[in-house]
Amino acid sequence: MKILVYSYRMDEAKYLDKFSKKYNVEIELCKEGPTLENANLASGFNCISIITTPVDRNLIKKFYEVGVRFISTRTIGYDHIDIKSAREFGIHVGNVTYSPNSVADYTIMMILMISRKIKTIMERSNVQDYSLKGVQGKELQNLTVGIIGTGRIGKTVIKHLSGFDCKMLAYDIYKDKKLNQYVEYVNLKELFQKSNIITMHVPATKDNYHIIDKNSITLMKEGVFIINTARGSLINTDDLIDGIEKKKIGGVALDVIENESNIYYNDLKCQVLDNRDLAILKSYPNVIVTPHTAFYTDQAVSDMVENSILSCILFVEKKENPWEVC
Numbered sequence: 001m002k003i004l005v006y007s008y009r010m011d012e013a014k015y016l017d018k019f020s021k022k023y024n025v026e027i028e029l030c031k032e033g034p035t036l037e038n039a040n041l042a043s044g045f046n047c048i049s050i051i052t053t054p055v056d057r058n059l060i061k062k063f064y065e066v067g068v069r070f071i072s073t074r075t076i077g078y079d080h081i082d083i084k085s086a087r088e089f090g091i092h093v094g095n096v097t098y099s100p101n102s103v104a105d106y107t108i109m110m111i112l113m114i115s116r117k118i119k120t121i122m123e124r125s126n127v128q129d130y131s132l133k134g135v136q137g138k139e140l141q142n143l144t145v146g147i148i149g150t151g152r153i154g155k156t157v158i159k160h161l162s163g164f165d166c167k168m169l170a171y172d173i174y175k176d177k178k179l180n181q182y183v184e185y186v187n188l189k190e191l192f193q194k195s196n197i198i199t200m201h202v203p204a205t206k207d208n209y210h211i212i213d214k215n216s217i218t219l220m221k222e223g224v225f226i227i228n229t230a231r232g233s234l235i236n237t238d239d240l241i242d243g244i245e246k247k248k249i250g251g252v253a254l255d256v257i258e259n260e261s262n263i264y265y266n267d268l269k270c271q272v273l274d275n276r277d278l279a280i281l282k283s284y285p286n287v288i289v290t291p292h293t294a295f296y297t298d299q300a301v302s303d304m305v306e307n308s309i310l311s312c313i314l315f316v317e318k319k320e321n322p323w324e325v326c
Contacts (some may be wrong), residue, residue: 001070002026003312004042007033007051011096013271015305021196023309047312048075052213054261064089064270072096072323074304075295077231079204080261083326094311094323097152098295098303106197106294106314107229110253111286114225115140115197117251120285136198142162146195147183148211149230150176151215154201158182169195172202174309179205192219197227222291223250232258237277244284251286264291 005016020027030041033053043049043066047087051074055063073081083242086093094152110189113119116137124130143166147154150172162182170183171191179185187236188211192198198220202208212226213236228235234283238259243249259275273279282285295304307323314321 001313001316002028003043003047003049003309004028004030005049006030006038007053011301015238015302017305019309023313025309025313036062039063040066046070046316047072049308051075051311052080052265055081057082058300059089060085060089060164064091067079068069070094072308072311074308077204078325079231079233081101084196087326092315092324093251093326094308094315094321095325096304096307096311096323098300098307099297100152100156100296102300103153103201103229103294104160106255107153107157107201107227108160110171110227110229110255110288110290111145111199111225112138113199114227114251114253114286115143117286123285140166143196144169144194144198145197146171146191148172148188148191148198148200149202150179150183151201153230153262154302155179157199157201180317184258188216189219190214190255193221195224196221197225199227200230200234202230202234204233210236212240212241214227217243220248221249221275224248225251225253227253229255232256232260237281241277244281244287249289251283252281253288253290254281255290256292257281257289260292 004027005027008031016027030038032038034055038057039059040064041294043065047070048068049072068091070092074096076097078093078095081093088245108172113281115133121135141164145161145166146169148169148171148312155176158179161168168183169186169189169191171186175185217239223244257278263273263275282289311321311323
């Protein structure tokens with residue numbers, strides 16, 4: 001069988017070569033993301049593999065016309081794909097899973113960085129300012145961490161944080177009894193009210209849209225730290241900025257942000273960014289912003305490539321596919 005891989009990156013090369021040989025699959029590569037202009041490249045391919053490029057109704061229709069019947073995104077999230085239109089045209093969609101340690105480790109790093117004011121410390125040390133004023137941090141053992149979402153990544157965050165001897169609260173529609181030794185499950189309102197640190201590990205769904213907004217921020221403790229390594233749409237950015245400026249929020253660490261498409265993963269250093277909120281957030285001393293790189297480890301990239309190939313194979317062979325979402 002053949003798979004067309006869009007948005008091919010050089011860091012994926014050795015894994016594409018390794019797993020195409022392992023599973024006896026022919027891989028065609030396209031460095032660009034999928035567009036109406038290059039959709040014809042998919043002619044003759046039942047399956048294509050993409051990353052985060054938006055795939056809207058028009059592109060879905062075009063892919064259907066050229067014979068594509070399965071789209072595999074090499075990401076856990078699939079909110080960049082118009083699922084409704086895919087169902088309408090009879091195109092199936094699959095995501096992938098990868099090592100939860102990648103995002104979990106990164107999340108804990110961001111928790112430590114924001115609670116210990118590392119951004120200010122590093123920026124000062126770069127100009128040889130080694131003073132202590134304003135950089136006194138907090139110890140995790142004295143804080144309560146609220147984890148929203150206890151799936152694969154949230155569960156791993158909890159297990160790793162257990163070594164820091166901090167109190168943990170958790171919220172999820174589906175409770176995992178095995179985590180009761182580490183966390184206390186509470187409702188979302190109670191988590192907001194009692195947590196010093198809030199970290200989110202849920203998908204970008206309609207129900208999860210703007211979990212954090214002015215109403216939830218009002219419930220939170222003074223000086224709360226907010227961490228987001230999941231999806232930008234979980235936070236209302238305007239309300240977040242307002243909470244920071246009113247000093248209700250003590251610090252924020254964001255690996256994702258609303259309207260990040262066409263910004264992250266591109267070299268834009270000589271351009272004016274089309275995202276004013278991103279520029280504002282980066283200007284604050286108590287806000288850390290990274291470009292959606294929490295997932296980015298060698299193991300995760302290997303998993304993303306392998307599972308995308310496997311998902312396509314399972315679809316073509318009409319076998320049960322754990323990654324198929326529609």
